[in-house]
Amino acid sequence: MTTERFAHLPHNQAADNNKQPIYEALNELDLLSSRVLEIGSGTGQHGVYFCQNSKNLTWQLTEHPANMAAVLSWHKVAESENIDNLLAPVSFDIAIDNLSQMFNNVYNAPDGFDVVYSANVLHIVSKKFAKHMIDQCADFLIRGQKLVCYGPFKQNQKFTTESNAEFDCWLRSEGYGGINDIADIEVWSQSRLKLTDWLAMPANNFLLVYQKL
Structure with a gap:
Protein backbone atom coordinates (compact mmCIF):
# COMPACT_ATOMS: atom_id res chain seq x y z
CA MET A 1 0.00 0.00 0.00
CA THR A 2 1.49 3.32 -1.00
CA THR A 3 1.78 6.21 1.44
CA GLU A 4 -0.47 8.34 -0.76
CA ARG A 5 -3.32 5.86 -0.53
CA PHE A 6 -3.62 5.88 3.27
CA ALA A 7 -2.14 9.27 4.26
CA HIS A 8 -5.61 10.87 4.39
CA LEU A 9 -7.14 8.16 6.59
CA PRO A 10 -7.83 8.45 10.35
CA HIS A 11 -4.50 7.70 11.99
CA ASN A 12 -3.43 6.33 15.37
CA GLN A 13 0.21 7.15 16.07
CA ALA A 14 0.62 4.45 18.73
CA ALA A 15 -0.59 1.79 16.29
CA ASP A 16 1.86 3.09 13.71
CA ASN A 17 4.70 2.99 16.24
CA ASN A 18 4.05 -0.54 17.51
CA LYS A 19 2.91 -2.35 14.35
CA GLN A 20 6.40 -3.50 13.31
CA PRO A 21 7.51 -4.73 16.78
CA ILE A 22 4.21 -6.61 17.15
CA TYR A 23 4.54 -8.06 13.65
CA GLU A 24 8.04 -9.31 14.50
CA ALA A 25 6.75 -10.82 17.77
CA LEU A 26 3.90 -12.61 15.99
CA ASN A 27 6.41 -13.94 13.48
CA GLU A 28 8.67 -15.17 16.29
CA LEU A 29 5.67 -16.96 17.80
CA ASP A 30 4.78 -18.51 14.43
CA LEU A 31 1.34 -16.88 14.37
CA LEU A 32 1.47 -15.23 10.94
CA SER A 33 -0.26 -18.08 9.13
CA SER A 34 -3.23 -18.10 11.50
CA ARG A 35 -6.86 -17.07 11.17
CA VAL A 36 -7.08 -14.23 13.67
CA LEU A 37 -10.11 -12.53 15.19
CA GLU A 38 -9.18 -9.09 16.50
CA ILE A 39 -11.23 -7.52 19.28
CA GLY A 40 -11.11 -3.73 19.14
CA SER A 41 -9.36 -2.99 15.85
CA GLY A 42 -9.42 0.79 16.25
CA THR A 43 -8.50 2.24 12.88
CA GLY A 44 -7.54 -1.20 11.57
CA GLN A 45 -3.90 -0.23 11.04
CA HIS A 46 -2.55 -3.42 12.64
CA GLY A 47 -4.70 -5.70 10.51
CA VAL A 48 -3.85 -3.85 7.31
CA TYR A 49 -0.11 -3.90 8.00
CA PHE A 50 0.02 -7.52 9.11
CA CYS A 51 -2.05 -8.79 6.16
CA GLN A 52 -0.09 -6.69 3.70
CA ASN A 53 3.14 -8.31 4.89
CA SER A 54 1.93 -11.87 5.47
CA LYS A 55 -0.29 -13.32 2.76
CA ASN A 56 -0.82 -16.58 4.71
CA LEU A 57 -2.53 -14.64 7.49
CA THR A 58 -6.30 -14.09 7.61
CA TRP A 59 -7.45 -11.24 9.85
CA GLN A 60 -10.98 -10.39 10.99
CA LEU A 61 -11.45 -6.78 12.06
CA THR A 62 -14.01 -5.79 14.71
CA GLU A 63 -14.78 -2.49 16.39
CA HIS A 64 -17.37 -0.90 18.65
CA PRO A 65 -20.39 0.24 16.62
CA ALA A 66 -19.82 3.88 17.59
CA ASN A 67 -16.28 3.79 16.17
CA MET A 68 -16.71 1.92 12.88
CA ALA A 69 -16.04 4.80 10.48
CA ALA A 70 -12.24 4.72 10.74
CA VAL A 71 -11.81 0.96 10.37
CA LEU A 72 -14.25 0.89 7.44
CA SER A 73 -12.19 3.55 5.66
CA TRP A 74 -8.95 1.62 6.19
CA HIS A 75 -10.53 -1.61 4.96
CA LYS A 76 -11.90 0.13 1.87
CA VAL A 77 -8.41 1.25 0.85
CA ALA A 78 -7.00 -2.20 1.67
CA GLU A 79 -9.60 -3.72 -0.66
CA SER A 80 -8.54 -1.38 -3.44
CA GLU A 81 -4.96 -2.56 -2.89
CA TYR A 117 -5.96 -10.88 19.32
CA SER A 118 -6.47 -7.63 21.19
CA ALA A 119 -4.13 -4.66 21.48
CA ASN A 120 -4.48 -1.80 23.95
CA VAL A 121 -8.04 -2.70 24.92
CA LEU A 122 -7.92 -4.29 28.38
CA HIS A 123 -6.60 -1.20 30.18
CA ILE A 124 -9.13 1.06 28.43
CA VAL A 125 -12.37 -0.79 29.13
CA SER A 126 -13.74 -1.04 32.66
CA LYS A 127 -12.67 -3.94 34.87
CA LYS A 128 -16.17 -5.38 34.49
CA PHE A 129 -15.90 -5.48 30.71
CA ALA A 130 -12.25 -6.61 30.76
CA LYS A 131 -13.32 -9.63 32.82
CA HIS A 132 -16.32 -10.19 30.54
CA MET A 133 -14.10 -10.04 27.45
CA ILE A 134 -11.69 -12.65 28.81
CA ASP A 135 -14.57 -14.89 29.88
CA GLN A 136 -15.98 -14.67 26.34
CA CYS A 137 -12.59 -15.46 24.81
CA ALA A 138 -12.24 -18.52 27.04
CA ASP A 139 -15.69 -19.68 25.92
CA PHE A 140 -14.96 -18.99 22.26
CA LEU A 141 -11.54 -20.57 21.89
CA ILE A 142 -11.13 -24.30 21.32
CA ARG A 143 -8.55 -26.32 23.25
CA GLY A 144 -5.05 -25.45 22.04
CA GLN A 145 -6.07 -22.16 20.45
CA LYS A 146 -4.59 -18.88 21.63
CA LEU A 147 -5.44 -15.47 23.01
CA VAL A 148 -2.85 -12.77 22.26
CA CYS A 149 -2.96 -9.54 24.28
CA TYR A 150 -0.74 -6.51 23.76
CA GLY A 151 -0.42 -3.53 26.07
CA PRO A 152 0.86 -2.42 29.48
CA PHE A 153 0.53 -4.91 32.34
CA LYS A 154 1.62 -5.18 35.95
CA GLN A 155 3.71 -8.11 37.19
CA ASN A 156 3.00 -9.57 40.63
CA GLN A 157 0.61 -6.64 41.19
CA LYS A 158 3.45 -4.14 40.73
CA PHE A 159 3.97 -1.63 37.95
CA THR A 160 6.99 -2.40 35.82
CA THR A 161 7.96 1.28 35.52
CA GLU A 162 7.14 4.56 37.22
CA SER A 163 5.79 5.87 33.91
CA ASN A 164 3.27 3.02 33.81
CA ALA A 165 2.15 3.87 37.35
CA GLU A 166 1.63 7.46 36.24
CA PHE A 167 -0.20 6.27 33.13
CA ASP A 168 -2.48 4.14 35.29
CA CYS A 169 -3.36 7.14 37.46
CA TRP A 170 -4.20 9.13 34.35
CA LEU A 171 -6.32 6.31 32.91
CA ARG A 172 -8.37 6.03 36.09
CA SER A 173 -8.78 9.80 36.37
CA GLU A 174 -10.22 9.79 32.85
CA GLY A 175 -12.67 6.99 33.64
CA TYR A 176 -10.78 4.12 31.99
CA GLY A 177 -10.26 0.75 33.65
CA GLY A 178 -6.53 1.00 34.29
CA ILE A 179 -3.58 -1.36 33.91
CA ASN A 180 -4.22 -5.02 34.77
CA ASP A 181 -1.85 -7.68 36.06
CA ILE A 182 -0.53 -10.42 33.77
CA ALA A 183 -2.05 -13.01 36.12
CA ASP A 184 -5.52 -11.45 35.96
CA ILE A 185 -6.29 -13.04 32.60
CA GLU A 186 -5.85 -16.58 33.90
CA VAL A 187 -7.98 -15.73 36.93
CA TRP A 188 -10.73 -14.09 34.86
CA SER A 189 -10.78 -17.09 32.53
CA GLN A 190 -11.46 -19.34 35.53
CA SER A 191 -8.23 -21.22 34.71
CA ARG A 192 -9.35 -22.05 31.17
CA LEU A 193 -6.48 -19.98 29.72
CA LYS A 194 -2.82 -20.53 30.60
CA LEU A 195 0.04 -18.10 29.95
CA THR A 196 2.49 -19.81 27.59
CA ASP A 197 4.58 -16.95 26.18
CA TRP A 198 5.29 -13.38 27.08
CA LEU A 199 7.53 -10.93 25.29
CA ALA A 200 8.73 -7.59 26.60
CA MET A 201 7.94 -4.94 23.99
CA PRO A 202 8.99 -1.31 23.42
CA ALA A 203 7.46 1.51 25.47
CA ASN A 204 6.96 -0.67 28.57
CA ASN A 205 4.42 -2.99 26.96
CA PHE A 206 4.08 -6.78 26.78
CA LEU A 207 2.79 -9.22 24.21
CA LEU A 208 1.17 -12.09 26.10
CA VAL A 209 0.01 -15.44 24.72
CA TYR A 210 -2.52 -17.56 26.58
CA GLN A 211 -3.55 -21.03 25.42
CA LYS A 212 -7.00 -22.53 25.89
CA LEU A 213 -6.80 -25.63 28.08
Missing part, protein backbone atom coordinates in the same frame (compact mmCIF):
# COMPACT_ATOMS: atom_id res chain seq x y z
CA ASN A 82 -6.05 -6.23 -3.17
CA ILE A 83 -5.25 -7.05 0.45
CA ASP A 84 -7.94 -9.71 0.35
CA ASN A 85 -6.80 -11.62 3.45
CA LEU A 86 -8.14 -8.74 5.57
CA LEU A 87 -11.81 -9.48 6.26
CA ALA A 88 -14.46 -6.77 6.31
CA PRO A 89 -14.94 -5.10 9.72
CA VAL A 90 -17.75 -6.36 11.93
CA SER A 91 -19.48 -4.23 14.55
CA PHE A 92 -18.86 -5.79 17.97
CA ASP A 93 -19.75 -4.39 21.39
CA ILE A 94 -18.20 -6.44 24.19
CA ALA A 95 -20.92 -5.20 26.56
CA ILE A 96 -23.84 -6.74 24.67
CA ASP A 97 -22.54 -9.00 21.87
CA ASN A 98 -21.37 -12.59 22.18
CA LEU A 99 -18.32 -13.87 20.29
CA SER A 100 -19.55 -17.43 20.08
CA GLN A 101 -22.90 -16.34 18.66
CA MET A 102 -21.43 -13.88 16.14
CA PHE A 103 -18.54 -15.94 14.79
CA ASN A 104 -18.23 -19.57 13.77
CA ASN A 105 -15.43 -21.39 15.58
CA VAL A 106 -16.32 -25.03 15.06
CA TYR A 107 -13.20 -27.23 15.15
CA ASN A 108 -11.50 -27.33 11.72
CA ALA A 109 -14.22 -25.20 10.10
CA PRO A 110 -12.74 -23.27 7.14
CA ASP A 111 -14.17 -20.01 8.46
CA GLY A 112 -13.16 -20.64 12.08
CA PHE A 113 -10.34 -18.93 13.95
CA ASP A 114 -7.08 -20.06 15.56
CA VAL A 115 -6.27 -16.92 17.53
CA VAL A 116 -8.07 -14.06 19.26
